[in-house]
Amino acid sequence: KMELSPVKFFRSVVEETIAARKSGQRRGDYLDLLLDARAGHEDISAPYSLTSTHSQDATARDSPTVEHHTVIKETPSSTDKVSLTQLLTDKSIVAQCVLFLIAGYDTTASALAFSSFLLAKYPIHQLHLREEVQQMIEEHGDITYQGILEAKFLDACIMETLRLYPPGTFGERLCTKTYKLPGTEVTLHPGDLVTIPFWSLHHDPRYWQHPDEFQPDRFLPENKAKITGFTHMPFGIGPRN
DSSP states (O other): OOOHHHHHHHHHHHHHHHHHTTTTTTSHHHHHHHHHHHHHHHHESSSSEEEEEEEESSHHHHHTTTTTEEEEEEOTTTTTTHHHHHHHHHHHHHHHHHHHHIIIIIIHHHHHHHHHHHHHHHHHHHHHHHHHHHHHHHHHHSSHHHHHHHOHHHHHHHHHHHHHHHHSEEEEOOOOOOOEESSSSSSTTTTOEEEEEEEHHTTTTTTSSTTOOOGGGSSSSTGGGGSOOSSOOOOOOBTTT
């Protein structure tokens, strides 16, 4: 959990900004988009509907903090309506703005900071990367987008940094249907909260040799096929991650 003082700070900043926007000030930014969505589309036809469910897990049933969950049904209905006034309360807008700041700023800053730290700690890899960048400049005349795409060792250094120091240590997903984990006796039920431990997966010696060492070569094109699927996901799994 975040400390109370930063929470109060972010909340007050966003709430003051919301009040200013309501008085007519506009910046054409992310906050304006959220406020416009709430003001202009109070009720929308929802391709997904929000429903309440109960966890079937005995422990969860006895806990008032996790008994009720809002889940998204995958089956659309023409009669389903979702109120954006309910979804986009001032509190939820504050949360979205803080998330936007953290996801867009802190992840990049931490990745660059840890990359610099690791390259300083492992000068042999720093030298290799420096040579690659120098070659890029010789071929392209400068550091260019195309040159960066071709810089395989640079990509490997970033990927290995994100393995050692993922921006998020874990992810969470809410189960929406009964599912038995293959090869186990574990059955998930609708409403169960599933935690995916990114940090633990990234440092598990079953999947990574010398997991605490900075070894960018793991992510070179000729070695990527050796990586066990779903064991490297600093931002989760998906086509843009």
